[in-house]
Amino acid sequence: AQSVSQHNHHVILSEAASLELGCNYSYGGTVNLFWYVQYPGQHLQLLLKYFSGDPLVKGIKGFEAEFIKSKFSFNLRKPSVQWSDTAEYFCAVNQPGTASKLTFGTGTRLQVTL
Amino acid sequence: NAGVTQTPKFRILKIGQSMTLQCTQDMNHNYMYWYRQDPGMGLKLIYYSVGAGITDKGEVPNGYNVSRSTTEDFPLRLELAAPSQTSVYFCASGRDGEAFFGQGTRLTVV
Numbered sequence: 001a002q003s004v005s006q007h008n009h010h011v012i013l014s015e016a017a018s019l020e021l022g023c024n025y026s027y028g029g030t031v032n033l034f035w036y037v038q039y040p041g042q043h044l045q046l047l048l049k050y051f052s053g054d055p056l057v058k059g060i061k062g063f064e065a066e067f068i069k070s071k072f073s074f075n076l077r078k079p080s081v082q083w084s085d086t087a088e089y090f091c092a093v094n095q096p097g098t099a100s101k102l103t104f105g106t107g108t109r110l111q112v113t114l
Numbered sequence: 115n116a117g118v119t120q121t122p123k124f125r126i127l128k129i130g131q132s133m134t135l136q137c138t139q140d141m142n143h144n145y146m147y148w149y150r151q152d153p154g155m156g157l158k159l160i161y162y163s164v165g166a167g168i169t170d171k172g173e174v175p176n177g178y179n180v181s182r183s184t185t186e187d188f189p190l191r192l193e194l195a196a197p198s199q200t201s202v203y204f205c206a207s208g209r210d211g212e213a214f215f216g217q218g219t220r221l222t223v224v
Contacts (some may be wrong), residue, residue, distance in 0.1 A: 004156075009154070032211045034212070036215075042217070043204065043215045043216060043217045043218050044157075044204065044215040045215075046212065046214075049211075049212060051211060090156060090157070092157075094211060096211065099145050099162060099164045099208070100145050100208040100209075100210075100211050100212065100213060101147065101159055101162055101172065102147075102149075102157070102159070102213055103159075104149075104156040104157040104158075105156055106154060106155060106156040107154075107156050
């Protein structure tokens with residue numbers, strides 16, 4: 001069974017600092033990769049996704065992620081965070097042809113201070 | 115466009131009670147899912163469906179049941195509520211590998 005690891009459980013940054021959140025997955029075959037964001041009290045929203053092609057993926061709100069197949073990684077980045085980026089971030093993976101069932105990491109809580 | 119709608123948003127149950135969490139989607143997606151979210155644990159798949167009349171267990175199905183009589187609806191049933199089922203429940207529908215989530219139901223079992 002596949003698994004997803006997010007090693008940063010809680011990250012605190014000042015506004016304008018750069019962000020990188022780690023995500024590693026265990027499955028060796030073809031995967032689809034996702035980053036979801038959950039703002040306080042809200043549902044999950046898709047930040048970005050990777051299915052194939054250019055391994056550098058740009059998403060909403062200035063976020064991007066890079067798929068490095070050799071490292072089984074899909075790290076999320078943002079050059080300059082804002083207070084409004086305070087949220088929980090989930091990395092997720094699924095395999096093509098498996099009813100799009102997602103396996104989630106445990107999440108990273110990002111707190112941005114003014 | 116409503117997307118995925120869940121009701122209720124909040125509920126408190128007593129141990130042993132039963133209830134149904136409702137989920138409706140208006141995007142005509144074949145795939146639908148129920149996840150539960152517990153602090154520090156991420157989201158775990160309870161049940162999923164690939165179309166009307168077809169359901170299957172996910173990672174944590176014990177204590178739950180589902181049905182899928184129409185494309186739009188995918189209710190989740192708790193028959194005998196237990197404190198371990200205190201959680202936030204998310205319904206989602208899917209297309210082309212991507213999932214769209216509802217607002218969630220916060221359930222407390224006391």
